[in-house]
Amino acid sequence: MTTGEPIGRGRSADVYELGGPAGAWVLRRYRDGGDADREAALMRDLAAHGYPVPRVRSSAGPDLVMERLTGPTLLDAALAGTVAPEAAGTLLADLLRRLHATPWIHLDLHPGNVVLTEAGPVVIDWRTAREGPAGLDRAMSALLLAEASLSDAPHAPAAHEALTSLLARLDAPVAPYVPEATALRAADPHLSADERAAVPAAGALVTGLAAAGGRAVAP
Template sequence: MTDLELFAAGREADVFALDGNRVLRRYRTGMDVAREAEVMAYVGGLGFPVPEVYAAAGTDLVMERLDGPTLAQAALTGELSIPDGVAILADLLRRLHDLPPRGGTSGDTIVHLDLHPENVLLTRRGPVVIDWCNAGDGPGDLDTALSALILAQVAIGSIEHPLGTEAGAMVDLFLELAPGDPLRLLDDAAAFRRRQLTMSPDELAMIDAATARVRTAA
């Protein structure tokens, strides 16, 4: 498949347009998509908004093609206010954490572990969450802490993004609206981010500062 149309690209994967209804997400890291597809099918079956998965094999995931801006893009253009955008993000986390875990472990739920404004698409059928490669069973507070930490990384300039300092307002409001206790497992969230292979040395060096930004806001 050398003549595929590149549709989007992230830190770990490229997304190619197959036709008007389907895209192919292909990992550059060699990661197997089986678990990701299983989690997406599970939460989708419970009514949570995810792209439909048509096929999963090796590094390739064939999914529903979604049209619409990311939550971040909509906030940047003014199509969506910062408060409304943060409310959507917090509500998606709350809805996700209301789902039972796949393994039935007491105290756990389904966690995304990378839920931020670039991973929410505003489609005709409403907000849809994408990029489920980190997802599985786990404590909801870890998920909430990671979302806050990623926003804080953008807010302090650790992660370059057009939202820039606007992310600071998002962090503050998110901590008011988000489910659970975002501070309880914040240190675990920082450790999780340090293990991300796609993080640059500069980004890794500023994780403590981003963690402090979350604590200050809370």
């Protein structure tokens, strides 16, 4: 069913190109053998709500066949300078707001999981998604940006700018959910020891910025 080597590789899944007209579909396979049916059903529900997700063709066991998206991720576009950090934060805030009009939260919505297609941004990687409080999802997205902003990577200042933009545009409390978000993040089995050690400082940064952000903590 797969063709050659993976064309993409995430923390928990590999993506393979499939045959078909113009390579319209890809296979996303969980490396741990998990069941993709739940993620497929969730994505179909989100599509029915009008939320931008890849079209799902089928799922079976660890395999999910879905629409192949064309375009850079928001992360790649930000690193290339074609999307400004402030605009990246604004886009993430809008995608979170739209998502939270549905019952679902993503819990891993960061620039690397947004594909900028010609038809508009599309959110990918729904394995961690579930029902839950919108504030937790907002706090998790902020936490992920905070981790990047505290790293020694060249894009750290841009990540900080995107974080402040995100927090300024969120329309519900964030700070009360930071402890739960940091606990979830630290429990992620895919984190390295260094990444896990950086989580508390990232949580403190989000709490401090949210408290100073006005609209980010307004009831």
